Amino acid sequence: MMSKFPTYKEVPIAGNIYDPGKLVYKTGDWRTFKPVIDHEKCIKCYICWLYCPEPSIDRTKDGGVEINYEQCKGCGICAAECPVKCIEMVKG
């Protein structure tokens, strides 16, 4: 969230945004259930990564995937689509 609201003089004309990506609204607290990946079983197919609507699944340096809990809304699509069923939805 922004610490203070800008005055009308500070708002760019037409509401243009010149630095997209700087402010990211956190949506992680929308969640009731959270996805947890069993990395032992993951085959790194990236299906979950491609289908996450947020996106809140990151690709890691070692070629795997990791959930970004700051953004994940807990829809459960990743768990439903994972071909080896290694994502579990747990409360929290």
Place this chain on the structure above:
Amino acid sequence: MVAIKDLPVEELYLPGHRLCPGCGPSIAIRMMMKAAEKNTIVTTATGCMEVGTTLYPYTSWLVPWVHTAFENTAATASGIEAAYKAMGRRSSEQRKINIIALGGDGGTFDIGIQALSGALERGHDFLYLCYDNEAYMNTGIQRSGATPHGASTTTSWGGKKIPGKPEWKKDLIGISIAHGIEFAATASIAYWNDFITKVKKALDVNGPAVIHILAPCPRGWRYEDKDTLKIARLATQTRYFPIYEFNNGKYTLNIKVPNPLPVEEFLKAQGRFKHLFKPEYSNEIQEIQEFVNKNWDRLEKLTTL
């Protein structure tokens, strides 16, 4: 064809948007950006994707993005294209950029169709992508020209008087092809490879191209968030939503469905068709099945032309 491992890891469509959990259109747009990549300008009509992704001072877009009113996203894309052409004539540097006009089904089938028709007729070099969640979802689920027959919405309530929406869905791709354009296609978020390939193809076309992608909506279709892809797959596997393309005069059914499931399987998975399973509307499902069969036969005939 593309491989998932070859898709750019870099995100040009960021999280933090306020679209509902499990949003189908959001999946479509993210895939579109994976296909289009950096040199892209997007203009979006009012609709879910616009109100959800660009709440000031936030934005999900890392490419230049313009909001337009409900009716004129294709006109805005035309203007952007014309401006680039004019700038290109004045400078030695020639840049190839992708221009994408984005509209929901309301912004395309109903309110934006005049601007779309004009842009197609004038032959601007752009892609029009319609993400179809089959009603005005962002304003609270009102029926549109894309809402299918029998679906209950707040303005076509499936109750005692009518079996949901009495009319049938418009044929957007048929209308587009009738303008004499080179490329038009349907797609689905459940067939990502087909969709991403089509976006790339459409952007390569020198002139207008139209893609109509089915993108289920958990709120309006009334199913659990996690089932978005399952519902999208059922739509195609029952032949309810055929995936085909029209490329330079040739029709191709991209997803063959040799053993279709009965359309009932698609309908019964969603709350918006619940009333059709009451005894008083028992003929409706049969009617929808007949419509689906006829449409598939029509498309199969077109592929033999």
